[in-house]
Amino acid sequence: MSDNQFYESFEELxxxxxxxxxxxxxxxxxxxxxxxxxxxxxxxxLDGEKVNGLECVIGYLHRxxxxxxxxxxxxxxxxxxxxxxxxxxxxxxxxxCLTVEKLLGVEVPKRAQYIRVILTELARLASHQVWLGTHVxxxxxxxxxxxxxxxxxxxxxxxxxxxxxxxxxxxFRIGGCRWDAYEGFSSEVLxxxxxxxxxxxxxxxxITGNRIWLQRTKNVGCISAEDCLxxxxxxxxxxxxxxxxxxxxxxxxxxxxxxxxxxxxGSAGDTFxxxxxxxxxxxxxxxxxxxxVEGLPEGPIIARVPKVIKPPVGEVYLSTExxxxxxxxFMVSDGTPQPYxxxxxxxxxxxxQALEKMSKGGLVADVVAIIGTLDIVLGEVDR
Amino acid sequence: MPEGPxxxxxxxxxxxxxxxxxxxxxxxxxxxxxxxxxxxxxxVQQLKAAYGDAILQAATFIGxxxxxxxxxxxxxxxxxxxxxHSYDRLTDLTAVHYPKDELPIEMVWILYSMSxxxxxxxxxxxxDGEEVPTLTDHWxxxxxMEREVYDMFGVRFAGHPxxxxxxxxxxxxxxxxxxxxxxxxxxxxxxxxxxxIESGQ
Numbered sequence: 001m002s003d004n005q006f007y008e009s010f011e012e013l014x015x016x017x018x019x020x021x022x023x024x025x026x027x028x029x030x031x032x033x034x035x036x037x038x039x040x041x042x043x044x045x046l047d048g049e050k051v052n053g054l055e056c057v058i059g060y061l062h063r064x065x066x067x068x069x070x071x072x073x074x075x076x077x078x079x080x081x082x083x084x085x086x087x088x089x090x091x092x093x094x095x096x097c098l099t100v101e102k103l104l105g106v107e108v109p110k111r112a113q114y115i116r117v118i119l120t121e122l123a124r125l126a127s128h129q130v131w132l133g134t135h136v137x138x139x140x141x142x143x144x145x146x147x148x149x150x151x152x153x154x155x156x157x158x159x160x161x162x163x164x165x166x167x168x169x170x171x172f173r174i175g176g177c178r179w180d181a182y183e184g185f186s187s188e189v190l191x192x193x194x195x196x197x198x199x200x201x202x203x204x205x206x207i208t209g210n211r212i213w214l215q216r217t218k219n220v221g222c223i224s225a226e227d228c229l230x231x232x233x234x235x236x237x238x239x240x241x242x243x244x245x246x247x248x249x250x251x252x253x254x255x256x257x258x259x260x261x262x263x264x265x266g267s268a269g270d271t272f273x274x275x276x277x278x279x280x281x282x283x284x285x286x287x288x289x290x291x292x293v294e295g296l297p298e299g300p301i302i303a304r305v306p307k308v309i310k311p312p313v314g315e316v317y318l319s320t321e322x323x324x325x326x327x328x329x330f331m332v333s334d335g336t337p338q339p340y341x342x343x344x345x346x347x348x349x350x351x352x353q354a355l356e357k358m359s360k361g362g363l364v365a366d367v368v369a370i371i372g373t374l375d376i377v378l379g380e381v382d383r
Numbered sequence: 384m385p386e387g388p389x390x391x392x393x394x395x396x397x398x399x400x401x402x403x404x405x406x407x408x409x410x411x412x413x414x415x416x417x418x419x420x421x422x423x424x425x426x427v428q429q430l431k432a433a434y435g436d437a438i439l440q441a442a443t444f445i446g447x448x449x450x451x452x453x454x455x456x457x458x459x460x461x462x463x464x465x466x467x468h469s470y471d472r473l474t475d476l477t478a479v480h481y482p483k484d485e486l487p488i489e490m491v492w493i494l495y496s497m498s499x500x501x502x503x504x505x506x507x508x509x510x511d512g513e514e515v516p517t518l519t520d521h522w523x524x525x526x527x528m529e530r531e532v533y534d535m536f537g538v539r540f541a542g543h544p545x546x547x548x549x550x551x552x553x554x555x556x557x558x559x560x561x562x563x564x565x566x567x568x569x570x571x572x573x574x575x576x577x578x579x580i581e582s583g584q
Contacts, residue, residue: 059550066560067533071566102445105417229472229497232524243497250500312416314444317493317504319474330491332479341560345475345493353527382550 024052027364031060035138035368038378040366042355049363054356058349061382065070068147069342074100074309075174077339082168084344084380087130088323089169090123090159095320097172098253099329101303102318103311104174111299112176117170117292118189119162119286120133120254125196126155128278128285129224129324135275135372136207139216150201154192158185162214174309175249176302186293193286193293201284217272221370224269235325235347240277247321259291265314271373278375308337320354324375344383348376419444426468434460435490449504454486457507458516465521470503472493473522476529478536482562486510488538492518514541535560552577 007013025046031039039060044211045053046151048207069077081096082089094116100107106115133148147238156166161182172178207213223233225241238245246263248256264280266273311333319328351374358374359367419442427441430450437460440451452460464470473491481487486508490554509515517540518525530549531538537558540546548555556570571582 059552062550064548064559067564067566105445152452227523230523232473232475233524245497314417314419315449315491315504316445316447317475318500326474328475328493330475330477341479343475343477347388349527353524357523 029367031057036371037134037376038377038381040376040381041331041354044364044367046229046364049365051359051362051364051367052285054279054359054367056352058352058354058381059077061378063383064221066344069339071338072097073337074311074339077342078149078172078174079168079170081344082170082358083108084346084383085127085322085324085327085348085377085379086167086379088123088127088166090119090171091320092327093170093172093323094120094254095327095329097174097232098320099316099318100174102313102331103314103331104305104309104317105174106303106305108176108254108303109300110255110297112172112294112301112303114292115177115181115301116172116254117256117259118296119159120170121289121292122155122158122189122192124285124323125282126152128167128282129155131278131323131372131375132203135369135375136213138368138372140212141207141210144203147203147206147314149197151196154195158188158192161185161188173302173305175305176300178302180301181296186296189289193290196229197283197286198283200279204279213273217275217373218270219268220271220362220366221355221373222270223358227354227357228269231357232350233325233354235321235323235375236274236277236281237325237351237354239263240266240274242267247319247326251252251319252320253320254379256288258295259288261285261287271369274373300336304348310335310337319345322347324377324380344380346380346383348374348378348380349383352381388546396526417445422448424538430460430463433463438563446488447502447504449506451506454507454509454513454515457490457492457505458518460487461505461518462521464494464503464505469496471497473518473525473528476518476525476532478532478538480536480561484508488513488515488536490515490532490538509538512538512539516540519543534558551572 001251011069027044027046029044030036030041041057043055043057044051065080068080078096080092081092084092129148129152133145136144159169160166163179223241225243228238228241228243242265244263244265261284263278264284266277276353313333313335317328317330317333327347328345330343330345331339334340355370355374358370386500422441422443434456437453437456438450439453442449471556472495474495476492479489479491480488480489488509488511490507490509492505494500494505517529527549529543531545532538533540533546534548534550535558552573555573557564574582576578
């Protein structure tokens with residue numbers, strides 16, 4: 001092609017150059033790719049820069065967690081759930097403990113419920129900070145990553161002081177909490193809340209009005225509320241499409257009914273709306289934490305639970321609002337100290353399924369933005 | 384509430400995960416065991432009128448409703464629940480393997496109604512090797528969930544558009560979540576060929 005002629009369309013170019021190879025390009029992305037947030041492999045079918053279709057190949061991090069559960073006792077399995085969504089291990093732990101407690105019929109003391117809420121909301125903040133930093137980094141802004149990770153550090157310090165671990169915390173036990181709030185816990189958590197609120201404004205100042213950010217996120221990866229329903233999508237992705245559905249409000253657990261907070265929603269269901277929803281959720285988490293710390297009741301932190309946990313024969317499904325969406329546990333007990341079957345309903349796995357729908361027809365660069373906005377964790381996708 | 388020897392200790396309570404379970408501890412004061420109670424409501428009556436004996440059980444267990452149905456009507460019933468009774472979201476679907484039973488595969492569908500904020504579990508038993516009707520035409524999201532059930536249990540779904548393994552490698556043999564698949568079992572041929580090591584254990 002020596003001419004400098006301008007072609008109106010790709011078809012026109014093909015007509016004037018029939019020898020031009022215009023086959024669909026199949027491009028492999030991952031599993032080792034920084035923007036896939038782990039070991040996700042995507043087979044892209046491209047027409048130039050346009051995505052004609054894609055296929056997710058998952059399972060690189062499959063550890064057979066559900067199989068392992070069948071050979072552990074109910075108590076022994078609890079630390080394993082930390083390894084699902086490792087950016088918010090506390091939230092996984094809460095869901096697991098609540099489900100076993102439901103099967104056992106155990107009432108958790110109020111103080112333990114409040115401590116659980118405080119730590120879970122801190123985990124939500126930490127998880128959203130990881131999302132914010134990496135998502136924005138994928139799109140090309142490097143600075144917010146350092147801001148978000150700097151502030152996440154203060155939250156991880158609380159986890160470390162509380163239970164000794166920063167990521168895989170195993171912070172709760174069946175029946176309540178293993179540890180009481182340490183000395184100075186309340187004041188430290190309140191200080192984090194006070195510090196974080198202006199910092200969320202700082203994130204917004206850095207990102208929200210940025211022209212490149214707007215161009216990369218507005219009308220990118222749109223998904224309608226009906227599609228969300230059909231895919232089973234939950235969490236901030238569903239709320240970004242305008243459905244005000246949050247399990248903390250719909251089916252409150254662990255005393256969430258005691259706290260006042262709003263459920264932020266978007267309208268267009270695009271990447272920008274999901275960004276706004278998650279950032280607003282961080283403010284709401286701070287609101288919940290403040291109320292929980294100020295109203296933290298005195299009393300025992302763990303209920304009377306038998307040493308060997310043998311739930312009655314039966315099945316239970318319970319779900320909680322994890323940072324990524326509805327995290328459910330389906331448990332079948334045959335009355336022995338080990339689960340007969342334990343199924344995790346992972347929000348990331350189910351949300352990831354919409355990646356093809358959201359990316360199709362868009363540009364290949366937007367795939368990276370959409371993976372970021374879905375906020376998946378491969379530990380949870382692959383289990 | 385089950386009574387145990389452990390009290391509400393103000394000091395850090397001892398670990399509740401003993402490596403050797405103490406048998407004496409389980410002989411604590413017995414609490415009344417929860418049992419499934421009959422579940423009756425307008426919807427159940429309508430379903431019973433429509434499907435008759437194919438609704439094997441409608442019950443509530445610790446406040447959670449479930450239906451046990453005959454496998455012949457499961458697809459139709461799930462569609463009815465979705466379209467007429469506003470159970471519009473398929474939260475999850477999975478299977479449980481009971482190798483000693485005549486119909487060893489129990490399929491479990493968990494539905495949720497966005498408008499009424501209620502859940503229901505629908506269960507149906509299938510024979511080994513029998514095909515389960517797919518739900519991908521009602522809920523797109525059933526696609527991966529059914530693939531996972533196929534991957535883990537070897538259950539085939541009739542009408543599924545793309546029934547392949549999802550978490551395990553495509554060439555893997557065996558279905559890990561079946562009860563006859565031992566915990567340390569693995570596809571050693573696959574491991575040798577693809578990973579170049581003798582054993583993954």
